[in-house]
């Protein structure tokens with residue numbers, strides 16, 4: 676394939692750095708300290724997430740990959756050939772080729788905030804799919820994105836795997852779905868991965884594995900703050916916690932302070948009491964009707980669902 680020139684839409688290193696700074700400052704100043712989950716993914720965090728996807732307890736990646744494999748023919752029949760596949764957050768190195776192989780797309784447009792990651796995965800896919808034009812877009816997929824004009828005339832398929840939508844509270848998820856409904860346009864399709872509500876034991880095991888990989892992933896956020904924002908956070912005084920919040924139907928990850936402490940970040944002083952937490956991630960889970968309602972609220976009509984029962988996970992195809 677041919678990787679066209681990397682399109683830099685909104686993100687640059689200074690911009691990302693400023694946004695990280697602003698999110699950490701605001702997040703550490705709140706009564707319930709909280710930092711958005713998107714900041715997990717520096718180089719170390721991305722590598723740790725890859726390790727998480729290989730854990731026996733972390734079922735979502737395996738379930739979704741299985742669904743794409745087992746239902747490839749049905750999915751391809753429902754989508755049809757000749758679409759431009761626009762992937763929100765390119766990075767699923769194993770899932771994307773499964774989809775591209777199944778549906779014979781006319782173009783592939785990975786959208787990712789990390790230019791390095793984007794270049795790497797675009798090159799790998801280009802080698803694997805000769806003849807497929809690839810137009811990487813370096814941008815934050817949470818914002819409205821201008822798509823390359825080369826794909827303007829093609830029918831689109833949005834691809835949003837991995838249940839990444841689960842990181843967003845409902846209001847933000849609906850905003851994102853509506854924005855992409857606008858960017859992809861009338862007649863477009865969306866294939867989205869959604870994790871289901873299931874027994875709490877299975878959920879907790881997936882987010883608090885005995886090998887401690889998820890703990891390392893969570894704690895790396897503090898290391899990143901120390902490294903990039905001139906922080907003095909005593910990381911060894913924090914521990915990982917994963918809890919099920921039933922009202923919100925989500926797994927929450929927190930970083931728990933083992934003792935009272937004072938530290939500095941970016942020239943500002945912070946205090947934490949013993950037992951106080953920094954809320955670092957939400958991972959919302961959706962029952963079948965919940966997921967369909969969320970999609971409809973975002974302007975998408977569900978057409979078909981392929982799901983796994985145990986542990987439950989779903990791939991949903993919706994139309995604009």
Ligand code: AVJ
Pocket residue numbers: 727735837838839841842881882889956957958
């Ligand atoms: C990449 C957001 C889908 O919520 O399951 C994995 C991230 N966090 N283990 C998820 C994650 C802890 C993951 N997503």
